[in-house]
Amino acid sequence: MELLLVFLIGLMHAGGVYMLLRRSMFKMIIGLILLGNGANLLIFLLGRLVKGHPPVMADGMKVFTDIYADPLPQAVILTAIVIGFGLQSFAIILIKKVYKVLETDDLDELNSSEEEI
Amino acid sequence: MINNLTILPIVFQFLAGIILLFCWGKIGIQKTLSILLSLISVGIAIWMFDTTWKQGIQISHAGNWDSPFGISFVSDVFGATMVLLASLSGLAVSMFASGSLRKERIQFGFFPILHYLLMGLMGAFLAGDIFNLYVWFEVVIISSFVLLTLGGKKKQLEGAMKYVSLNLLASSLFLVGIGFIYGLTGTLNFADVALKIAEIPNRGLVNATAGIFFVAFGIKSAIFPLYFWLPAAYHTPPAAVSAIFGGLMTKLGVYSIIRCFTLMFGGDEFLGPLFSVVAGLTILTGGMGALLQKSMNKTFGYLIICHIGFIMAGFGMFTELAIMGAVFYLIHDIVVKTNLFMISGLVLKMNGTENIHELGGMYRNHALLSLLLAIPLFSLVGFPPLSGFWSKIFLIQGGLESREFFLIGAIILGSFLTLWVVGKIWLEVFWKKAENLPKQADGKYFHQMSAANRWLMVFPIFFLASVSLFIGLGAEHIIEVSRKISSDLMDTGPYIQAVLGNQITQP
Amino acid sequence: MKSLIFRTASDYLLPLLLLFSIFLLLRGHYEPGGGFVGGLVASMAFLIHSFAYGLTQTRKIIRVNPGYLMPVGLLLALVAGIAPWFVGLPFLTGLWFSEPLRFIGAVSSVLVFDIGVYLVVIGTTLTIFFSISESV
Numbered sequence: 133m134e135l136l137l138v139f140l141i142g143l144m145h146a147g148g149v150y151m152l153l154r155r156s157m158f159k160m161i162i163g164l165i166l167l168g169n170g171a172n173l174l175i176f177l178l179g180r181l182v183k184g185h186p187p188v189m190a191d192g193m194k195v196f197t198d199i200y201a202d203p204l205p206q207a208v209i210l211t212a213i214v215i216g217f218g219l220q221s222f223a224i225i226l227i228k229k230v231y232k233v234l235e236t237d238d239l240d241e242l243n244s245s246e247e248e249i
Numbered sequence: 250m251i252n253n254l255t256i257l258p259i260v261f262q263f264l265a266g267i268i269l270l271f272c273w274g275k276i277g278i279q280k281t282l283s284i285l286l287s288l289i290s291v292g293i294a295i296w297m298f299d300t301t302w303k304q305g306i307q308i309s310h311a312g313n314w315d316s317p318f319g320i321s322f323v324s325d326v327f328g329a330t331m332v333l334l335a336s337l338s339g340l341a342v343s344m345f346a347s348g349s350l351r352k353e354r355i356q357f358g359f360f361p362i363l364h365y366l367l368m369g370l371m372g373a374f375l376a377g378d379i380f381n382l383y384v385w386f387e388v389v390i391i392s393s394f395v396l397l398t399l400g401g402k403k404k405q406l407e408g409a410m411k412y413v414s415l416n417l418l419a420s421s422l423f424l425v426g427i428g429f430i431y432g433l434t435g436t437l438n439f440a441d442v443a444l445k446i447a448e449i450p451n452r453g454l455v456n457a458t459a460g461i462f463f464v465a466f467g468i469k470s471a472i473f474p475l476y477f478w479l480p481a482a483y484h485t486p487p488a489a490v491s492a493i494f495g496g497l498m499t500k501l502g503v504y505s506i507i508r509c510f511t512l513m514f515g516g517d518e519f520l521g522p523l524f525s526v527v528a529g530l531t532i533l534t535g536g537m538g539a540l541l542q543k544s545m546n547k548t549f550g551y552l553i554i555c556h557i558g559f560i561m562a563g564f565g566m567f568t569e570l571a572i573m574g575a576v577f578y579l580i581h582d583i584v585v586k587t588n589l590f591m592i593s594g595l596v597l598k599m600n601g602t603e604n605i606h607e608l609g610g611m612y613r614n615h616a617l618l619s620l621l622l623a624i625p626l627f628s629l630v631g632f633p634p635l636s637g638f639w640s641k642i643f644l645i646q647g648g649l650e651s652r653e654f655f656l657i658g659a660i661i662l663g664s665f666l667t668l669w670v671v672g673k674i675w676l677e678v679f680w681k682k683a684e685n686l687p688k689q690a691d692g693k694y695f696h697q698m699s700a701a702n703r704w705l706m707v708f709p710i711f712f713l714a715s716v717s718l719f720i721g722l723g724a725e726h727i728i729e730v731s732r733k734i735s736s737d738l739m740d741t742g743p744y745i746q747a748v749l750g751n752q753i754t755q756p
Numbered sequence: 757m758k759s760l761i762f763r764t765a766s767d768y769l770l771p772l773l774l775l776f777s778i779f780l781l782l783r784g785h786y787e788p789g790g791g792f793v794g795g796l797v798a799s800m801a802f803l804i805h806s807f808a809y810g811l812t813q814t815r816k817i818i819r820v821n822p823g824y825l826m827p828v829g830l831l832l833a834l835v836a837g838i839a840p841w842f843v844g845l846p847f848l849t850g851l852w853f854s855e856p857l858r859f860i861g862a863v864s865s866v867l868v869f870d871i872g873v874y875l876v877v878i879g880t881t882l883t884i885f886f887s888i889s890e891s892v
Contacts, residue, residue: 152418157410164417171424178432205431208380212424214792215387219420221884222394223413228891229398230406242407256847263834270827313840313849 137177144170156237157227164223168216172209179205254300255309255322255375258293258332262368265290269361276355280347283360287340290367294329294336301329302730306747308377316748317438321377323748327576327734331374331504334580337716338496338587339367341709345591346489348698348705349598354399354487362399363493366392370497374504377748378438379430379513382505383423386469390416393498396490397482408482415478419468426461430513433458440748443512443741459514463523466509470502472561473530476554480538483553484546488594491546495553496587500579503560507575510564511738524565529659531558536666545593545603545678548670549586552629555663556582562656563644571647573735577727578640581628581720585636588625588713595622595706596678599695605674610683618707619679624714626675628721630668636720639728759808766808773801781874782860782867791870795877802882811889822882829875836869 144166151163182201189196231237265286272278301307301324311320324332343363350359369388376382394416398409431437433454434445449455464475471479479499483491514520535555542548560582563575596611597603612619624635631637641664648657695703720727737744777798784790806814840849851865 152414160414164414164421167418167421168424171421171428174425175428175431178428204437208427208431208437211380211384215384215420218391219387219394219417222391223417225884225888226394226398226406226409226413229401230410233401233403233406239410242410244403244407253841253847260834260838260847263830267827267830267834270830273823310846311848313846 133181133183134177137173137181141170141173141177144173155239157230157239158237160239161220161223161227165216165220168212168220172212172216175205175209175212252307253309254297255307255324256311258290258297258336258371259322259368259375261286261290261293262364262371266361266364266368269364270358273358274356276352279355279360283343283364284340284347286364287336287343291333291336291340294333297324298326298329298333301326302733306744308748315750316377317436317441320381321438321748322375323377323439323744324375325737325744325747326730327504327508327737328374330580330730330734331500332371334583335367335370335374335497337713338493338583339363341587341591341713342489342493342496344705344709344712345492345594348702349594350487350489357399359396359399359489362392362395366396366493370501373501377440379427379442379509380437382508383420383427386423386501386505387420389498389501390420393494396493397486399486399490402485405485408485411478412482415468415475419465422461422465422468426458426465429454429458429461438748439508439512440745443515443745444749446513455514456519459510459520462509462514463506463520466502466506467527468502470499470506470557471554472557473527473534476531476535479554480547480550483550484544488546488590488597492587492590492594495549495590496583499553499557500583503557503579506561507564507738512741512744515741521565521567524561524567525653525656528558528561528565529655531555531561532659532663533558536663536670539670540666540673543604543606545596545605545608545674546590548605548674549589549593552589552667552670553586555667556586556629558663559641559644559660562660563647565656566644566647566651566653568647568651569735569739570643570650572738573728573731574640574643574645574647576731576734576738577643578637580727580731581636581640581717584713584717584720585625585629588710588717589629591706591710591713592622592625595695595710598698598706600683601694605677608678608683609681612679613682621707621711621714622679623675625710625717626671628717630671631664634721634724636717636724638721639724763808766804770801770805773797773804777801777874781870784870785864785866791873792877794870795874796881798874799878799881799885802878803885806885806889811886815886818882822879822886825875825879826883829872829877829879832872832875833869834872836865836872839865839868 148163148165148167148170151159151166154160154163179202182199185198185200187196187200187203230242234241236242265283268286269279269282272282297307307324308316309322310316311322314320343360346355346359346363366389369385369392372385373382373389376385394409394413397412398405427437430442430446433449434442436442436445446455468475468478483494486494510520532555535551535553535558539548539551539555542551556578559578560575563571563573563578566572593603596608599611599615600608602608611622628635628637631641641660644660645657648654648660695706698706777794779794780789780797781791781794782789784794802814802818805817837848840846840851843851845851848869853863856862
């Protein structure tokens with residue numbers, strides 16, 4: 133399971149970087165989303181995978197006696213997903229607006245303010 | 250010492266944002282309220298700084314969970330100083346924005362977003378664990394996205410596209426770094442990580458993690474190979490927005506670098522040379538970029554990069570004296586850079602252009618005002634006894650102490666380039682005769698505005714100029730503060746002790 | 757979409773989903789659920805309604821501008837956050853009422869916070885959605 137996740141994370145990062153290097157704005161955002169999700173999976177993996185042991189104590193217990201899944205990476209990922217959702221939806225709206233104003237999807241054509249020094 | 254004071258600046262800005270959201274669309278009320286609330290926020294920041302200075306590190310644990318398990322907010326002298334500077338810049342920008350911004354921008358929620366941006370900054374300066382720092386970073390960048398794109402002109406959108414995409418990339422790198430830190434140490438609290446990371450045998454992995462953080466923060470603080478978004482984005486929004494960006498946004502990245510690389514990855518033989526090389530190159534590329542520009546805003550954008558290099562240089566030397574110089578420079582730079590962008594906004598309003606070849610005659614037409622504008626411009630260069638002077642003395646002294654002659658050369662050359670640029674601006678904008686100024690495309694000229702608005706634009710410049718005069722003339726106070734900060738940064742024991750308390754003795 | 761089946765279904769789905777969102781909100785303290793998910797489900801309910809009947813109809817049944825839900829929700833969250841200050845406890849500490857309420861269970865300041873989140877999420881999602889679909 134760990135090995136599968138490792139390859140999946142590597143694939144997501146590779147795909148994300150490949151998409152980032154394209155010249156189209158839309159593909160760039162897809163790349164960023166892939167990278168963000170890859171990072172989330174990485175945290176999930178590094179928090180150690182434990183199957184079937186939720187970190188909930190039985191009634192009357194004071195400490196864990198059993199091995200249990202670490203709840204912190206999950207909380208961290210949840211927060212990161214929510215933040216990523218906000219940022220990505222902003223970026224998508226921005227792309228739409230840029231496309232409307234500039235009428236191009238090519239990142240190389242976004243340099244009009246650079247050329248006049 | 251456990252109390253709620255540490256969290257008060259953040260909560261207050263949050264409340265300010267809510268109050269202003271309720272006044273959606275009522276422009277006059279929003280302006281007055283924003284200035285008032287910023288004033289109170291400065292008061293809170295002074296209170297917090299005073300308490301931290303006198304009673305030592307203040308901590309509050311959200312939800313009554315002790316660190317390292319809960320989220321802790323830590324106010325040491327460094328954090329409290331940054332909060333104070335952020336609230337001062339926030340006050341100045343809020344006034345300047347009330348005077349200069351056009352109605353349409355305010356209607357789309359400029360003021361609430363400004364206060365959320367300040368909330369994010371203060372949260373980041375007070376955050377006690379790395380993930381919390383990430384969350385506050387995101388609060389800051391999402392507010393900055395909105396501020397940058399408000400108005401939606403073509404130029405702005407082009408700049409915003411680059412800014413947004415690089416910041417998203419930096420955030421995801423930051424997240425990867427957090428994942429590694431958690432995997433290595435099993436904790437996210439700064440103090441706890443500091444204790445545990447020292448015991449990890451696999452130093453290569455620790456250095457790789459440090460490298461990831463360096464790139465993530467490097468993108469945000471615009472250091473040498475990663476700065477290209479800054480000159481593309483910072484000159485596009487209105488002056489009030491550029492001012493808060495130029496003063497505080499890149500400094501947030503620098504603050505995080507300093508915080509993480511002293512507490513978590515302190516004193517590594519791999520990172521020292523990296524910092525030095527990057528700092529030197531940042532100074533040179535930023536300074537030379539500034540020389541080429543014709544627009545005032547773009548010039549100042551490149552100067553930000555150049556001066557980030559100074560702070561990084563002090564950090565690259567990693568002696569107590571050099572870090573003291575770097576912290577002094579950070580304090581001076583926040584005030585001056587905020588002021589510079591407001592100055593260029595004022596010049597734009599007065600003449601209808603910010604191209605320095607077209608401008609001219611400012612001194613002939615507005616002698617007193619020009620003298621006022623001279624203060625921040627020449628503090629930037631570091632004319633003695635203005636504020637930039639002292640920090641450079643300490644930086645060069647620190648460099649001599651640690652025999653980093655490459656960095657000393659870079660600092661001197663960078664100062665010279667800054668002098669050249671500021672001299673050029675002074676000659677072209679203030680002393681040269683003005684010939685056929687172009688007509689202003691949109692908005693009113695300065696002399697057509699109401700007296701109240703004109704005052705609202707000039708007063709914040711005067712206010713920040715007097716703060717930088719105080720930093721220069723009352724340097725002994727600032728030296729005392731920066732000496733305390735640098736000794737705190739070099740010796741992290743008291744910080745760790747204060748955060749973890751008595752748990753430090755337990756295995 | 758002018759499909760009769762979809763309209764009829766959305767008539768039933770709207771109250772059902774809203775009830776389900778409140779159920780999620782209330783069970784969120786110990787079990788999966790909570791303000792964020794509840795808010796998303798509630799905004800989903802309005803979304804389906806707007807697909808079936810059009811935006812103007814949906815705006816009419818919501819009555820308030822969803823943008824105004826945001827400051828209200830934020831204010832609730834802030835109140836829940838600073839309420840422990842008045843008892844001398846740190847920020848965001850959960851304060852619990854001693855007696856559980858009928859149907860709802862134990863009530864705390866955490867629930868107020870969650871209701872705040874619920875309102876903010878509805879407000880934000882609907883604002884995003886309305887502005888996207890109006891500009892198309």
